[in-house]
Amino acid sequence: MSLPSFYVNVPRHLVAVDCIIFGFEDGKLKLLIIKRKVDPMEGAWSLVGGFVQEKESTDHAATRVLQQTTGIQDIYMDQLQCYGETDRDTGARVISVAYYALIRISEHDRMLANAHGAHWLALHQIPELIFDHSRMLSDALARLRDKARFHPIGFELLPEKFSLPQLRNLYEEIYQRPLDKRNFRKKILAMDILEKLDEKDKSTSKKGANLYRFDKKKYAALTQHGFVFEI
Template identity: 50%
Template structure:
């Protein structure tokens, strides 16, 4: 055994994990998908969905695998948030976890898969007690989401392909946890060339109806103007 091998073997072994904070916009509420933990420690308590990184995976691959196993969905919008590595965060062993923020539509995922995990949606202001440092992870992801939606179009991943401006404004209000002036919001939306108005209306919430819009990613890539 050469010197380099000895040094690596003498260093403390650390387990690497990923945890996913899954956001959804359901019934005009920003919600979080949680699971009942199925093993010790803290078996049966509410938890983020996560898992250990396999030897042949990078972090992004592990997060995508875990989300696919839960939802049956591929190509979910996913971004890395923060790494949590306090020495005592897991009572069984030294585990360092990198968190990912994900956004999914309730209408798209495989409900049978979600039920296998005994998963449930919770409004952001009604999240139950979570294991370990998962509450800190959630807070970190929410704060990042609030910063990011002002300068990037990530909020559109929480909406169906066709949506109304009232739905869009409601989404921004629940994420930012603040009321937004309707006229100012509409002015800023009008400047976004990547928001395409359709010749269709949603008649489900009023007799007059509301025009439907869609987010055009190609137009956004050409323009990339976003300032809410």
């Protein structure tokens, strides 16, 4: 595409999107990362990302990258921030707009992810990442923790039916610290967004734990208006 005359002498830079993709599985908050297939740093661990195409917005580019890697069409995604340090990419001057996404690991296309060389790893297993991707991950975790205080994010990560211990475990993984069982139960039930089911999860004990699911209407209303969930 030719540039108009008034932009001819303006510097041009590459624009990329990088996606910090979180999932929750086996009681662990996990991150989807890939082994980079191109230079610079081919073979190193990287967040999932790509360059913004000529007729794409950054939102559309991030959605495309997420769908191509996971196979999921409707993904919870939010823009994190822009990273524009002049030396952040050793290959060229690249400005990256980062997004974090929350998905149910059980719903993603594992074969598609494998084809892209993608792997789910628990937070304590994350190796050194390329460029400033570790900083992006740290910033995304801070945003996720802040988000969890004001919005009920569990619906995006948990299966449709879950126990209160599973929900508490999710929040413990997000905040990376243990939570008081009774206090958590009291506060989460007081939010009145959970529907108790006539089913139990007996995977951890004979007695079993009651299963719940989110009341979608109340969940949507609370998501829209927000709340303060101090734990």
